[in-house]
Amino acid sequence: YQFGGRKVGRLTVTGRAPNNRHGQSMWECRCDCGVDRVVAGFALKQGHTRSCGCVKSEAISRRWQEHRDELFERARGNPEECWEWPGGTNDDGYGQVKVNRRTIGAHRVAYRREYGPIPSGMQVLHRCDNRACVNPSHLWLGTHADNMRDMRRKGRRRMVNVGEGNAAAKLSRAQVQDIRRLYEAGGVSQQALADEFGVTQTTISRIVRRQNWQ
DSSP, X not given: OOOTTOEETTEEEEEEEXXXXXXXXXXXXXXXXXXXXXXXXXXXXXXXXXXXXXXXXXXXXXXXXXXXXXXXXXXXXXXXXXXXXXXXXXXXSOBEEEETTEEEEHHHHHHXXXXXXXXTTOEEEESSOOTTBOOGGGEEEEOHXXXXXXXXXXXXXXXXXXXXXXXXXXXXXXXXXXHHHHHHHOSOOHHHHHHHHTSOHHHHHHHHTTSSOO
């Protein structure tokens, strides 16, 4: 069966490719989205493959967008109060949502929906200190240094002198959650966190890998 030049769904067949290891005919195709893909002849003939995969991805994205919109509407409440995220949360209490198959913080999505893109290197912080809150008026942009100052001001940072004995220093659950959140947000090294919290880099490494403080 000859497919040269034929259009199947979003795929345009551009030429013949070597047969696969089972001896089946293979065809080079270009999707309308610009992605090239080699597709088996039987999949084209029977209509099993009609795009590079972008159709499925778009459908999944639409379903997640509808789900996200529904969750944000359910969360909406008094403008002055916290809007508790009604969806899933991570171990540290932050709302989670899928965007383009990636799981990110619901508070970050809430900020982007209200104010636009988040500049590179900036973190979305809570004025209310309620990690499950997605009320845009409770969110603000800050650097890692801003976050550290906010933690110190609110008494959430362990104020100790750096020293060898501090490698085994006990941290509160809230501080451990802060360490994991900051590290997962990126832009800060384990050593920087160790300096901030008065412990060793090894201690930070064990915390972010969840070998300590499960």
